[in-house]
Structure formats: C-alpha cells, structure tokens
Amino acid sequence: MEGFTASTFGELNAADYDQLHDPGTTAETVALISELAGEGAILELAIGTGRIALPLAAKGHKVSGIEGSPEMVEIMRGKPGGDAIDVAIGDIADVDIDGPFDHAFLVFNTLFNLQTQEDQIRCFHNTAKCLAPGGTFLVETFVPDLSWFRDGQRTTTRRLDMSSVWIEAALHDPVRQLLEMQRIRITEEGMQLIPLPMRYAWPSEIDLMARLAGMTLDHRWGGWDRRPFDASSTMHVSVYRKAGADE
Ligand SMILES: C[S@@+](CC[C@H](N)C(=O)[O-])C[C@H]1O[C@@H](n2cnc3c(N)ncnc32)[C@H](O)[C@@H]1O
Incomplete structure (x- = not known):
C-alpha cells in the first residue's frame, strides 16, 4: 500500500489505540514473557503505547523499545512509568539499536505490518544483530486462512x-x-x-526467516496459555533462539 510507512499506523490510530485495540490477552502475554525473560534485558519491537512493556517494567524487568510512531510513544509517555523506558524511533526492519538484549519480542501481528518478505527478513536480521548469543525472539501472529x-x-x-x-x-x-x-x-x-x-506469512515461512538470521525454533504454542499448536490453531506464539557463543 503505497505511502503507508512505519509511522502511518500511529498517525491514524494513536489517539484511540488503547480504546479500540484490546486483544483481551494482555495479562497472559505479560505473564508468559515475564517468565521466559527472567532477569534478562528485554527489547520490544513496535512498543506502541506500552500495552505490554509498561506492565513488564512494573514487574521489575528492564525493557527498551523500538517504535515507528512518535504519536504512539507520546501516549506511552503519559502513562505511569512511561517516561522511564528507552525507545528508539525508527523502522523495526532496520533501525540501529544498541544491544545486547537477552530477549526480544514482536506481538499482535505486527511482523505483518512490514509489507514485503524482504522487509520481514531484514527485521529478523536486525533483531538477531542486537541479541546476545543464546538470546530469544518471541513472535505472535495470526495463522492465515x-x-x-x-x-x-x-x-x-x-x-x-x-x-x-x-x-x-x-x-x-x-x-x-x-x-x-x-x-x-x-x-x-x-x-x-x-x-x-x-503481509501475512505462514509459521513455516517465519521459521525460515528466523533460520536465515541464525535463529532456530525453541517453542511454538497455539495461544498465550501455551496450548499446543495444531491444525486448528488460529494464532501462534513462537520463540526463536539465536545460536550461543559456542555453537
Ligand atoms: C498493533 S500495534 C502493537 C503495539 C504494541 N506492541 C501492542 O501490542 O499493543 C502495531 C505497532 O507497530 C508500529 N509499527 C508498525 N510498523 C512499524 C515499523 N515498520 N517499524 C516500527 N514500528 C512499526 C505501529 O506504530 C504500532 O505502534
């Protein structure tokens, strides 16, 4: 869609994002990411208005973010704790960000906001670049139908x-x-x-993008409650791991 850039979503949706975009899974998402992350430094790609990042920070996690829309970040800054989170404004496919992080995540189908396979591959490479060896990248998307x-x-x-x-x-x-x-x-x-x-992709294609970036699949669930992923799943939560220093 020509003219739709990394900042367009926020320009159009920031004002009513929190009111109109509640997937109803925030508490489960925060609980799962918190458990997987443990003590490690976390990076949220497309942090938005802080729906996930703020509760994670409130639980004591060190969270940073990338976001294409200053308008979305402005909303986060107005919430309790919103000023304390470092955010790099830029495109998740290629923004330069200092790491290393132990965990990164990209939820709520936002991988699919990148409109070409090439952009999605670059996003995996860019994420792998700022992950520590053995670090993880969690991705949540719908399964196309x-x-x-x-x-x-x-x-x-x-x-x-x-x-x-x-x-x-x-x-x-x-x-x-x-x-x-x-x-x-x-x-x-x-x-x-x-x-x-x-731009949608099936889980198998996302696995290949991860592999191209030096990451392999650690877990795949069919929901935030860790139900098994199978032919009836309408979404998936997938965790990729970057190769460790000795691999
Ligand atoms: C569906 S919202 C998700 C926000 C937040 N992660 C959440 O779960 O509530 C998608 C977010 O991705 C951001 N976004 C879309 N394309 C982007 C890109 N190419 N680079 C950086 N951010 C992008 C939008 O501005 C928006 O904040």
Whole structure:
C-alpha cells in the first residue's frame, strides 16, 4: 500500500489505540514473557503505547523499545512509568539499536505490518544483530486462512447502530501474500478512512526467516496459555533462539 510507512499506523490510530485495540490477552502475554525473560534485558519491537512493556517494567524487568510512531510513544509517555523506558524511533526492519538484549519480542501481528518478505527478513536480521548469543525472539501472529476471501476480497461489518456503521474492506493478493485493508467509519460527523496493509506469512515461512538470521525454533504454542499448536490453531506464539557463543 503505497505511502503507508512505519509511522502511518500511529498517525491514524494513536489517539484511540488503547480504546479500540484490546486483544483481551494482555495479562497472559505479560505473564508468559515475564517468565521466559527472567532477569534478562528485554527489547520490544513496535512498543506502541506500552500495552505490554509498561506492565513488564512494573514487574521489575528492564525493557527498551523500538517504535515507528512518535504519536504512539507520546501516549506511552503519559502513562505511569512511561517516561522511564528507552525507545528508539525508527523502522523495526532496520533501525540501529544498541544491544545486547537477552530477549526480544514482536506481538499482535505486527511482523505483518512490514509489507514485503524482504522487509520481514531484514527485521529478523536486525533483531538477531542486537541479541546476545543464546538470546530469544518471541513472535505472535495470526495463522492465515484463505477461506476468509472470496474473489480476492472480503467486506465485514464491524459495528452498526442507528447513526453509524464501521466497515472493513480488504483486497487479497495471494502472490504477494498481501492484505490491503480500509477501515471505513461512517458516523453523523462524516466518514473516516483508516488504511492498514498486512503481509501475512505462514509459521513455516517465519521459521525460515528466523533460520536465515541464525535463529532456530525453541517453542511454538497455539495461544498465550501455551496450548499446543495444531491444525486448528488460529494464532501462534513462537520463540526463536539465536545460536550461543559456542555453537
Ligand atoms: C498493533 S500495534 C502493537 C503495539 C504494541 N506492541 C501492542 O501490542 O499493543 C502495531 C505497532 O507497530 C508500529 N509499527 C508498525 N510498523 C512499524 C515499523 N515498520 N517499524 C516500527 N514500528 C512499526 C505501529 O506504530 C504500532 O505502534
């Protein structure tokens, strides 16, 4: 989607992100990452408004972040503890960041905000570069389901009442594995367009990206509650490990 850059999501969504983007899994996400991280230094890619990073920091973890949108970080800065987290503003595919970190994570399908396979591969390389030997990279994404689309498109009604309707329209390009979406909000005040492109990948492709960056799969679960990943899973939480110093 031309013109959609690392900062566009925040420009369009920061003001109502916390209100409208609650996946309902925050407590489980924080608990799992906290347990995996132990005492280690943590880096969150695409830290957003601090949904995960702030509760981790409140539990005593040392957390830093990368974020493409100054607007999202501004919201985090206004929350308790938000000023204490170091954030590098830049693209998760190539921002230069000082490490080493023991753990990195990228959740809530944000890997798919990178619109090409090449960008996603660069993101894995960039993350591996700032991880200590033996460090881990946790990634959460949905599992693509081609039955969502008919004739290369899908239109869904998200909300509807007497005076407003929220519609999501998507075009699907199976060759580029690209979903180009417009969220259309029509209210009495007028119409708002909120674009979102997503380049999806199956878990097997994500494993290959990790391998290209020198990381191998340690764990894969079908949910934050560590349920097994199988053919019925609609999402996955995958943990990759960078090779250790002696490997
Ligand atoms: C769905 S939100 C997730 C935020 C946070 N991690 C959470 O779980 O609530 C996606 C975030 O990724 C950021 N983002 C999108 N593309 C990016 C990129 N290429 N580089 C850096 N940040 C990016 C957006 O600004 C937004 O804050």
